[in-house]
Amino acid sequence: MSSMDEDKKLIEKTIKGEKEAFEMIIRKYQQPILNYIGRMVGERELAIDFTQDVFIRTYSSLHLYQPQYKFSTWLFKIASNFMIDYWRKKKIETFSLDQPPKWDSSNPPLQIPENKPSTIKKLEISQLREKIERAMEKIPAPLREVFLWRHINEFSYEEIAEIKNLPVGTIKNRVFQAKEMIRSLLEEKE
């Protein structure tokens, strides 16, 4: 049975009243959701609380789930909306779908610059990981979000487009921007 079918079976069972089925859903998705929320908020305790709230919100909206969509993308959509609510409450700049965000106008260069010496190759992998973690905190939250989904949660561009309800091209561009922003931050001297 594929993971998608397995999820749908578990949801059916949960709706019928089998608590154990929802417990299995939590066990399966607790780590991916915590990794997304954790790197969005940066605090462990807060991230754990938010992840719990996302599962509670998911349980109370299970009757709205449409089986033609992947459960994982639906779950991440709930988590993403949760984060948007959090940013709104904290009055942190969120991204409106109607208006282009500020960082959309600052596209990274498309062509490879001429023989610029790079520091990335000189770093140890552990140092590079540390620097990436710090750089991720500095990039705009909407870019960080799609970068995490693509390279930590390993979603396809199509799945991310489904979560955000945006064209695949827009998502590809945002992930590209995120990567190049992180790369240029790695080049900066501390």
Place this chain on the structure above:
Amino acid sequence: MKCLSIEQIYLYIEKELSEAENKKIEEHLTTCPKCQRALEERNLLLQAAESLPLWQPPPDFTQQVMAKIFPTKVPISSWIKAMSAGFTSIILALFIFLLASGQNLSGLLISFNQALWSFIKNFALLFVKIFKLATLLIKVIQQFFGFLINGFTSLTAIISPQVQIIIIAISIIVILTLIYGIKRKLFIGERT
């Protein structure tokens, strides 16, 4: 073929391109050290990003969420069991106390009764006093309101109806302004 774009490099690493596009890129890479360097660098970046340590949820995470979604209800039978266990423990403790102290049970019961009786007596006296005080207070309030109504009727007899309307309108405006002022003050207080 001209040099690759950075986006092309990423899509090539992520295997997002067609076979034909991949072939073209591979051919170009064999002849272009600049693109090769850019590819190695981005490959390293993605490898490091994809191997970042994962955040581990606490071991009791699932139980915590389940407890929030399905709070456990204690059945009535459990309450009865707990109460009877408590009552039995008290009786048992009393019995052990009697045995250990060597006191007479009847003597203990008599002293307990005496203490209970004195408590009831004192409480009854206090209750009577409170009742008397309350009736007195009600009488005073009654008289005060009677005085107020008398004063108001004699005033309305003196003042003409037009003036009465003006006074009522002014009073309403003053009250509304006061309410608005208090609300605004509270709101500003909340914001600061």
